Amino acid sequence: MRRGIQPESLDTALKDEALALGVEIQFDATARPEDCHVVATGPRHPTGFVVGAKIEAATDEDRCVMWVGHPAVPHGYFYLVSSGGQGVVAATVLSSGTGPRPCLRSALAAMESLMPGFVRRCGPQFGGYGQFGLRPDYVQHGALWVGECAGLQDALWGFGINAALTSGWLAGRALDEGVDYNTLLEQHLLPWVRGSLVNRWLLERGGSSAISGVLAAWSIHQGVRGDGLPFIRRLYRPKWLRSRLLDRARADLLLPGDEGIECIHLRRR
Numbered sequence: 001m002r003r004g005i006q007p008e009s010l011d012t013a014l015k016d017e018a019l020a021l022g023v024e025i026q027f028d029a030t031a032r033p034e035d036c037h038v039v040a041t042g043p044r045h046p047t048g049f050v051v052g053a054k055i056e057a058a059t060d061e062d063r064c065v066m067w068v069g070h071p072a073v074p075h076g077y078f079y080l081v082s083s084g085g086q087g088v089v090a091a092t093v094l095s096s097g098t099g100p101r102p103c104l105r106s107a108l109a110a111m112e113s114l115m116p117g118f119v120r121r122c123g124p125q126f127g128g129y130g131q132f133g134l135r136p137d138y139v140q141h142g143a144l145w146v147g148e149c150a151g152l153q154d155a156l157w158g159f160g161i162n163a164a165l166t167s168g169w170l171a172g173r174a175l176d177e178g179v180d181y182n183t184l185l186e187q188h189l190l191p192w193v194r195g196s197l198v199n200r201w202l203l204e205r206g207g208s209s210a211i212s213g214v215l216a217a218w219s220i221h222q223g224v225r226g227d228g229l230p231f232i233r234r235l236y237r238p239k240w241l242r243s244r245l246l247d248r249a250r251a252d253l254l255l256p257g258d259e260g261i262e263c264i265h266l267r268r269r
Contacts, residue, residue: 001161010161034141038171040164043131043148045263048076048158051100051127052090053108057082058120069211070110075204077157078107080115089119092158100127130158132197133254133263137182140260144171144181151261152189155196155253156203156235163189191238198242199235200264201249 002009018025033039057063059082066079078091091107093100104125112119133151138144146152147164154160166189174181203210214235222228254262 033143036143037175038146038168039143039149040146040168041149043129043153044259045131045133045257045261046129047132047153047155047264048092048094049100049127049129050090050092050158051104051125052088053104053125054123055080055082055087055089055119056121056123057085057087058117060085063087063118065115067107067110067114068215069208070107072106072110073103076103078103078111080111080118082118089122094158130160131263132158133257133261134193134197134250135261137260138185139181144174146171151263152185152193153196155193155264156199157196163193192236194246195236195238195242197253197264198245198249201245201253204253 003011005012015025061082062084063080063082066077067073068077070078072078073091073093076091076093078089080089081087089104089108089111091100091103093103108119108122130153131148131151132153132155135145135150138146138150146167148160150167152160152163152167154163167185170184170188171181173179174184203214206213218228218231221231250262253264255265257263
């Protein structure tokens with residue numbers, strides 16, 4: 001999936017669809033949350049940082065590789081995604097004790113040793129931060145809060161695009177059908193979000209041995225069934241164990257912030 005202003009990106013496709021439906025887009029404009037129906041302004045408190053670089057690959061073959069628990073990115077991970085000779089290398093940093101830029105340099109060096117010659121050329125770099133948290137109420141001053149500004153993100157790996165699109169769709173349903181937005185989130189998204197918080201707490205407590213155990217089980221499941229996604233989905237199901245651990249995870253990982261949101265705080269390791 002491509003992001004950005006190029007014609008084949010997700011962002012451009014969504015903009016073109018909105019314009020075709022008669023939506024007026026006002027760039028470089030501001031508004032107060034209480035004057036809006038939906039607030040989707042992105043993250044405000046850093047839960048983790050991601051920094052990466054666009055690459056030109058030496059081959060056109062599709063490749064998706066992820067390294068977890070590697071010394072190049074301690075307490076985080078880095079990955080390579082390549083298709084048609086174009087791709088990205090990115091490092092996700094979940095600790096304030098390691099700078100994102102040094103982690104990217106370390107990740108690029110480590111990847112070259114692990115996959116020599118795969119990256120032909122490194123292009124422009126990019127970076128940003130994400131936010132994970134929980135809210136007692138996702139409707140404030142009549143506005144529906146969606147995506148990362150609402151804390152709706154995977155707390156374990158830091159991915160947020162699926163939750164952003166899902167919560168935006170649910171907000172549209174709530175406004176169009178007159179359904180309670182909090183109820184829709186509880187039905188479709190919040191159990192998964194809470195499960196991701198407990199997963200991160202368990203992984204942080206277990207350290208590298210827990211990461212190795214999860215990856216080994218994932219690999220076995222992939223080999224036996226030929227598909228590793230069911231194993232990953234199972235990690236996010238709201239089983240009774242995760243429900244009982246949720247309070248401990250919240251107390252250990254979350255701190256109160258503004259606008260009623262509790263956010264994961266980055267710890268200096």
